[in-house]
Amino acid sequence: MSLLTLDNVTIRFGGLTAVDTVNLEINQGEILALIGPNGAGKSTVFNLITSIYQPTEGTISLAGKPLVGIPTHKIAEMGITRTFQTIRLFSELSVLDNVKIGAHCRGKAGLFQAFTRLPGMKREEAEIEEKAIKALEFLDLATKCEEMAKNLSYGEQRRLEIARALVSKPKLLLLDEPAAGMNPQEKVVLMEMIRRIRDTGITIFLVEHDMKLVMGISERIAVLDYGKLIAEGTPLEVRSNNAVIEAYLGSGKFKSRIRR
Amino acid sequence: MPILNNLMQQLVNGLALGSIYALIALGYTMVYGIIGMINFAYGEIFMFGAYAGLVLALTNYVNVYVALLGATFITMVLGVVIERVAYRPLRRSSRLSALISAIGVSFFLSSLMVRVKGPNTRGFPTLFENRIFEIGDFQITIYQIVIIGVAGLLMLSLHLFVTYSKMGRAMRACAQDQDAASLMGVNIDRVISVTFAIGSGLAGAAGVLAGIYFNAVQPYMGLLAGLKAFAAAVLGGIGSIPGAMIGGLVIGLTEILGVTVNLSEYKDAFAFAILILVLLFKPSGIMGRKANKKV
Amino acid sequence: SKPAATATTPAADSKEPIKIGFLGAKTGDVAMYGLNTLKGLNMAVEELNKEGVLGRQVELVEEDNAGQKDQAINITNKLISQDKVAAIIGDPTTGITRVAGQIANSKKTVILSAGSTGMNVVEIGPYVFRDTLLDTIAAPATMKYVIQEKGWKNVALITSKNNDYSVSLSKIFSDAIDANGGKVVIEEFIQDKDTDFSGQITKIKSANPDVIVFSGYYTEGALIMKKAREVGIKAIMVGGDGLQGDDLMKIGGAAVEGSISYAGFSPEQPTPNTEKFINAYKAKYNNELPDLFAAQGYDALMLIAKAIKDANSAESEKFKDSLAKTKNYDGVSGSITFQENREPIKSPVYLLEVKDGKFALLKKVPVEIK
Amino acid sequence: MKKLLNNWIVQVLLFLSLLGLTAYGSQMINDIIPPYLLMIAFFIGINLIMALGLNLITGVTGQLSLGHAAFMSIGAYSSAIATVNFDLPFLLGVLIGGLIASVFGVIIGFPTLRLTGDYLAISTLGFAEIVRVQFTNMKITNGAIGFLGIEGSTTFPIVMTIAVLMICLMVWLENSRNGRAMLAIREDEVASSAVGINTTLYKIQAFAIGAFCAGVGGALFAHTTTFIQPTDFGFQKSVDILSIVVLGGLGSIPGTIIGAIVLTAAPEILRPLSNYRMIVYGLLLVVIMIFRPYGLMGGVNLRQAVRRAMMFPKKKQAGREE
Amino acid sequence: MLTLEKINVSYGSIRALHGISLEVKKGEIVALIGANGAGKSTTLRTISGLLKPSNKDSRITFKDVQIQGMLPHKIVEMGLSHVPEGRRVFPEMSVYENLLMGAHSRKGKPGQADFDRVYHHFPRLKERIKQLAGTLSGGEQQMLAMGRALMARPDLLILDEPSMGLAPMLVEEIFHIIEDINVAGTTILLVEQNAHLALEISNRAYVLETGEIVLEGLAQDLATNEDIRKSYLGE
Numbered sequence A: 001m002s003l004l005t006l007d008n009v010t011i012r013f014g015g016l017t018a019v020d021t022v023n024l025e026i027n028q029g030e031i032l033a034l035i036g037p038n039g040a041g042k043s044t045v046f047n048l049i050t051s052i053y054q055p056t057e058g059t060i061s062l063a064g065k066p067l068v069g070i071p072t073h074k075i076a077e078m079g080i081t082r083t084f085q086t087i088r089l090f091s092e093l094s095v096l097d098n099v100k101i102g103a104h105c106r107g108k109a110g111l112f113q114a115f116t117r118l119p120g121m122k123r124e125e126a127e128i129e130e131k132a133i134k135a136l137e138f139l140d141l142a143t144k145c146e147e148m149a150k151n152l153s154y155g156e157q158r159r160l161e162i163a164r165a166l167v168s169k170p171k172l173l174l175l176d177e178p179a180a181g182m183n184p185q186e187k188v189v190l191m192e193m194i195r196r197i198r199d200t201g202i203t204i205f206l207v208e209h210d211m212k213l214v215m216g217i218s219e220r221i222a223v224l225d226y227g228k229l230i231a232e233g234t235p236l237e238v239r240s241n242n243a244v245i246e247a248y249l250g251s252g253k254f255k256s257r258i259r260r
Numbered sequence B: 001m002p003i004l005n006n007l008m009q010q011l012v013n014g015l016a017l018g019s020i021y022a023l024i025a026l027g028y029t030m031v032y033g034i035i036g037m038i039n040f041a042y043g044e045i046f047m048f049g050a051y052a053g054l055v056l057a058l059t060n061y062v063n064v065y066v067a068l069l070g071a072t073f074i075t076m077v078l079g080v081v082i083e084r085v086a087y088r089p090l091r092r093s094s095r096l097s098a099l100i101s102a103i104g105v106s107f108f109l110s111s112l113m114v115r116v117k118g119p120n121t122r123g124f125p126t127l128f129e130n131r132i133f134e135i136g137d138f139q140i141t142i143y144q145i146v147i148i149g150v151a152g153l154l155m156l157s158l159h160l161f162v163t164y165s166k167m168g169r170a171m172r173a174c175a176q177d178q179d180a181a182s183l184m185g186v187n188i189d190r191v192i193s194v195t196f197a198i199g200s201g202l203a204g205a206a207g208v209l210a211g212i213y214f215n216a217v218q219p220y221m222g223l224l225a226g227l228k229a230f231a232a233a234v235l236g237g238i239g240s241i242p243g244a245m246i247g248g249l250v251i252g253l254t255e256i257l258g259v260t261v262n263l264s265e266y267k268d269a270f271a272f273a274i275l276i277l278v279l280l281f282k283p284s285g286i287m288g289r290k291a292n293k294k295v
Numbered sequence C: 001s002k003p004a005a006t007a008t009t010p011a012a013d014s015k016e017p018i019k020i021g022f023l024g025a026k027t028g029d030v031a032m033y034g035l036n037t038l039k040g041l042n043m044a045v046e047e048l049n050k051e052g053v054l055g056r057q058v059e060l061v062e063e064d065n066a067g068q069k070d071q072a073i074n075i076t077n078k079l080i081s082q083d084k085v086a087a088i089i090g091d092p093t094t095g096i097t098r099v100a101g102q103i104a105n106s107k108k109t110v111i112l113s114a115g116s117t118g119m120n121v122v123e124i125g126p127y128v129f130r131d132t133l134l135d136t137i138a139a140p141a142t143m144k145y146v147i148q149e150k151g152w153k154n155v156a157l158i159t160s161k162n163n164d165y166s167v168s169l170s171k172i173f174s175d176a177i178d179a180n181g182g183k184v185v186i187e188e189f190i191q192d193k194d195t196d197f198s199g200q201i202t203k204i205k206s207a208n209p210d211v212i213v214f215s216g217y218y219t220e221g222a223l224i225m226k227k228a229r230e231v232g233i234k235a236i237m238v239g240g241d242g243l244q245g246d247d248l249m250k251i252g253g254a255a256v257e258g259s260i261s262y263a264g265f266s267p268e269q270p271t272p273n274t275e276k277f278i279n280a281y282k283a284k285y286n287n288e289l290p291d292l293f294a295a296q297g298y299d300a301l302m303l304i305a306k307a308i309k310d311a312n313s314a315e316s317e318k319f320k321d322s323l324a325k326t327k328n329y330d331g332v333s334g335s336i337t338f339q340e341n342r343e344p345i346k347s348p349v350y351l352l353e354v355k356d357g358k359f360a361l362l363k364k365v366p367v368e369i370k
Numbered sequence D: 001m002k003k004l005l006n007n008w009i010v011q012v013l014l015f016l017s018l019l020g021l022t023a024y025g026s027q028m029i030n031d032i033i034p035p036y037l038l039m040i041a042f043f044i045g046i047n048l049i050m051a052l053g054l055n056l057i058t059g060v061t062g063q064l065s066l067g068h069a070a071f072m073s074i075g076a077y078s079s080a081i082a083t084v085n086f087d088l089p090f091l092l093g094v095l096i097g098g099l100i101a102s103v104f105g106v107i108i109g110f111p112t113l114r115l116t117g118d119y120l121a122i123s124t125l126g127f128a129e130i131v132r133v134q135f136t137n138m139k140i141t142n143g144a145i146g147f148l149g150i151e152g153s154t155t156f157p158i159v160m161t162i163a164v165l166m167i168c169l170m171v172w173l174e175n176s177r178n179g180r181a182m183l184a185i186r187e188d189e190v191a192s193s194a195v196g197i198n199t200t201l202y203k204i205q206a207f208a209i210g211a212f213c214a215g216v217g218g219a220l221f222a223h224t225t226t227f228i229q230p231t232d233f234g235f236q237k238s239v240d241i242l243s244i245v246v247l248g249g250l251g252s253i254p255g256t257i258i259g260a261i262v263l264t265a266a267p268e269i270l271r272p273l274s275n276y277r278m279i280v281y282g283l284l285l286v287v288i289m290i291f292r293p294y295g296l297m298g299g300v301n302l303r304q305a306v307r308r309a310m311m312f313p314k315k316k317q318a319g320r321e322e
Numbered sequence E: 001m002l003t004l005e006k007i008n009v010s011y012g013s014i015r016a017l018h019g020i021s022l023e024v025k026k027g028e029i030v031a032l033i034g035a036n037g038a039g040k041s042t043t044l045r046t047i048s049g050l051l052k053p054s055n056k057d058s059r060i061t062f063k064d065v066q067i068q069g070m071l072p073h074k075i076v077e078m079g080l081s082h083v084p085e086g087r088r089v090f091p092e093m094s095v096y097e098n099l100l101m102g103a104h105s106r107k108g109k110p111g112q113a114d115f116d117r118v119y120h121h122f123p124r125l126k127e128r129i130k131q132l133a134g135t136l137s138g139g140e141q142q143m144l145a146m147g148r149a150l151m152a153r154p155d156l157l158i159l160d161e162p163s164m165g166l167a168p169m170l171v172e173e174i175f176h177i178i179e180d181i182n183v184a185g186t187t188i189l190l191v192e193q194n195a196h197l198a199l200e201i202s203n204r205a206y207v208l209e210t211g212e213i214v215l216e217g218l219a220q221d222l223a224t225n226e227d228i229r230k231s232y233l234g235e
């Protein structure tokens, strides 16, 4: 069953067509990867889905409900959250607060509750805290609760972004290069985490350049080049697609040209 | 038609007033664009320049050009010293900390001037003969011509300097990423000092010219000047030098326009209302590039 | 408690000094009024201390309110409760006097403003005084002269809209213009601290008035006239005592020649008392001529000293009555009489004209005391 | 015991009795403390109330506002009109002052929230100028001449009670879902909306509440000075309040309290310096900022510090029980 | 060419480096590998003068001159170029201006030969000469960052994760370019997460773990080391 549908989506920045009539379906419960050369328009697709950009043409819908024109914060409420390619944490706040804020759209308390502190609000706060700590434990960050987000190392910050996106109980999770800046060992751990997240019923849409990771966990892969979809299929199919090899993958057998 | 010739005259008036604002805003926007801080002491440097020019002009040996150059030099030094003492230690902390430090400096300078020169408004001695040219039905004074000319000239040369010179490029690099700039071999401290020197020198020169034009110098004159410069710089687009010029002119013209349409008691409100209105349609100022932050 | 001053009577040394508080701005926008008042006050202190008051020295406690009401409130409280002053002199502006007057009156301490001319000041209560020439007396007299004697009927009226003094005075002027058969042909507004008046002047020029009546202060007055002359307006400026100040000529130069204004003080044709004051002032302050505020400040302290002597007590509760009874006091800024309601009547009204860069006496208009 | 303290009814009762005590205490204080010091405390309280509002806007939500004095003046004038022209009771007047200011907070909020950073700053400044010019030209405010005849109804217990109440509300707000959303907006707007925060809504909330505080402060100010003029609410006033917030430490409520105390008292403490007072005051601002670049309480996490201090004995106790 | 002795560096109370010593000889490619947060970037930032060691007995020499405590621009003038983590191009400047900035430390204007050298390695940049750097894609920005560093004609080039966020083909391309640059006479110190490739092109390598050097040796030897294969090559 298709959860998210992109229908003829196009966006232009001035003269540049960053995403060009893309049609794509993401099925409930799968891990779909989007790959492509730098500047192909992958992050832009994420920005379109989350309404940070509005498409010049085309429609996007989540389980039949249209997303175009709906403000970003509503989209999170509808069940799509994301991480960013360049990390965007609330850097001066604690790790725990970062994750609690992630649960914002599942909370109800308003100003009245804030000022009256009725038991209902206390309960909600306790629930949020519990959920947040669980998410942190899941991503192996529980020991860093009180740390300021900006003091975490790069890899930890990436995981914190995932934790923040997770607590909102999304239907669809968008991960933009989650493994960037991680070493191979850490990538293995991350792969395992992504798989476990999927197993809790969350659909995953992933942008990543690390082929080992992409090939290792995705069920399907879509390839973008100059804003156009040039291939779509299982990892095996994509890996052997000539267009993809030419535009993106390369030989995969780097050899020093010199000596050593 | 009297209304029409009035209107032409009012346009000239607005242009002259706007040029003064532009003149003050040029240095302001340059420092503002590069250090990224709201330099509230800028108005006081302007005031200091006006006083320096006044004191020099009152000594018998000095003519108008020497007074202008002298004041420029004095404020250059003042600007560099202020940056060293009050801003440099705060370079890596929040912008608002630097803002408060700047407010402190501005209190300091204006109160100091009250102590030294008294609170009274001073007139400027006549440094050169004011002449009036009649063109058709409206008049333009030589002071107005000088102000408009100087503002335009400075705008052009400053723009060329910042866009094409090596130092100008280094300044822009600092504005965008100080660490990266230092890795290119840019001496950050020197660039910022030079920026402050030029900006403050311009403030000083503007102080003298405004002093001559309005014929009034006063220890608290900096506050209003600083606000107008701030408004002009933001209206034009932060850091944009042609923008500062346009912003200054727009504010000057709307103030006069307010008077012309019989709203002189609402003149300042009028100018700010236009400012807000423009920003609502162009949230990064008239010449400002849209903050194109890629997500 | 204080080391003995040299040449005074033994009795004067042995007693506590009489403390007088000064409330005024030494910094901020209106600092020049405060600072000039203070100069006059210091002269008065020096003079009084030659002989002492009730055998005691007079000591001035100066505080700067920077022209702000909250600071003025703090200072008034401080002066009364901490310094225990016998009386407060200041503030020269109406707004702050109203605020400080409330407190001083409720704490039963005499406050004498040497400058405020607006409404609703002495009404606050029996402890609130002022020694200024009231606009309600002087402004109509001036308009009568301008319209009837000079025959300038078409008036351009300029008000500084954010200046309470100017706004009140414009009202009085405009009533007086009507009463004397004149006509306001154009009304324009400026703000204090504006420096550019080209817009307003351009409009005034096309209204072609006989005279420009400006109710604000001298700085703006001078700048307005400079601009007016620049564009070829020939009419002269008429205004209130806000135009009093040598800076009018220093800034305005030739443009303010002929300007007419009224004042409760003039250094010209001085009475012997005034002449003495002027000479002493010039000696003390670098040959500078005293202005209205200095003279009124001086008079303020002298009035209080006299009241203290008359009541033989430095307690406000006692000397406020003797102060209220002051009649025809020969002050350096004219003769001062407090009416029933403590509102001062000063005589004469000096009409002054700027001549050769100086205020020259045009006419003395005596004021009748009813 | 801890559970009992957590019950909000108990908290309210405790709070009320605390208020009672403050009120009673301050009645006594009235007799003991000289009026001069008391008056300074008055203004500390009023400035604190206004600064708490600005702290919410600028410190917590990260929206630089240079026009706080406008909200203050709106509160001052509307409360004065309420008590003088309409004979309403003082406290109701204060409330009205706060509410009307808060309405204007929303009105200015909506259009200008498209703007960020310095573009917002200059717009708030412009708004404040427009408001001031408007008050200068209105009949009911009596223009530049000033609004006369306001009752001096503000008392020390009232100021302190409102201040304490505001502090409590602010602490509660900061530790609520709303408060966290505001903090998130300060840190990163794009990321905030991506996690479902309606940034416009919370910015407007911040402006509304912040303006309310300023309005209440203005109302108390008007009923302290008994006479107000448009010039009382100039740009300088906005700067003064901003200085309190930044100098205390952006976003820190204890910092705002300390900032209000330091900056309100400083001009008075510096009185002995006489003519050099404002010069030194300027230097003081510079020096404090240089030595505490993040404000007096910036980077100090009181709650964490307290928690740590409390944790230690608790652990020991737990050990003994086992 | 470059030596570090006993370097300690702290961020506030957090100690990031504990007594690092390492050496880069003329003409070499030296790799520095390690997990996230090990202190690799910190080491590079300390070399180029952006950070200061906290201990007195530390020593950093470049071309046998003590450079510790010198300001970054001085060090750059001596012939060291640093391509920082995250590219850090000047977003509001054109590609051309960014390249000019690269030559800032040199006296006089850079010649056409300098530009040609950059365009030879990165033909893409020549096409985009007028484009604002901020609107380039990630890979293009990375090329620009490298090209900018080359404009300074450095004797020593230090690179912080040049392959991060690049498409696989570009990663290979970048590593080839690094080799070319080295062959043309520039010494290189390379920080990389992509340890495979880093070890492939390096002469020698250091392994950093929580602020300490735990292993050093010839690149080939490290590439076959069991521990390394496990913890850094993910095998």
Ligand SMILES: Nc1ncnc2c1ncn2[C@@H]1O[C@H](COP(=O)(O)OP(=O)(O)OP(=O)(O)O)[C@@H](O)[C@H]1O
Pocket (backbone or CB within 6 Å): A013, A016, A018, A036, A037, A038, A039, A040, A041, A042, A043, A044, A045, A085, B292, B293, B294, B295, E135, E136, E137, E138, E139, E165
């Ligand atoms: N706000 C914008 N304004 C102008 N151009 C933009 C904007 N956002 C993206 N682009 C352009 O759109 C193209 C696609 O960018 P995008 O960030 O989606 O690439 P990507 O596939 O994520 O690449 P990478 O793998 O390097 O992250 C690029 O050429 C980029 O310069």
Ligand SMILES: Nc1ncnc2c1ncn2[C@@H]1O[C@H](COP(=O)(O)OP(=O)(O)OP(=O)(O)O)[C@@H](O)[C@H]1O
Pocket (backbone or CB within 6 Å): A150, A151, A152, A153, A154, A155, A181, E011, E014, E016, E034, E035, E036, E037, E038, E039, E040, E041, E042, E043, E085
């Ligand atoms: N500005 C900073 N303030 C505080 N701590 C910092 C700062 N920068 C780095 N650190 C800490 O110093 C340590 C080393 O960081 P560094 O950036 O050098 O790691 P790295 O090896 O480059 O890691 P990565 O592979 O993630 O880039 C980490 O624990 C990090 O959290």
Ligand SMILES: [Mg+2]
Pocket (backbone or CB within 6 Å): A042, A043, A044, A085
């Ligand atoms: Mg991307």
Ligand SMILES: [Mg+2]
Pocket (backbone or CB within 6 Å): E040, E041, E042, E085
């Ligand atoms: Mg790193």
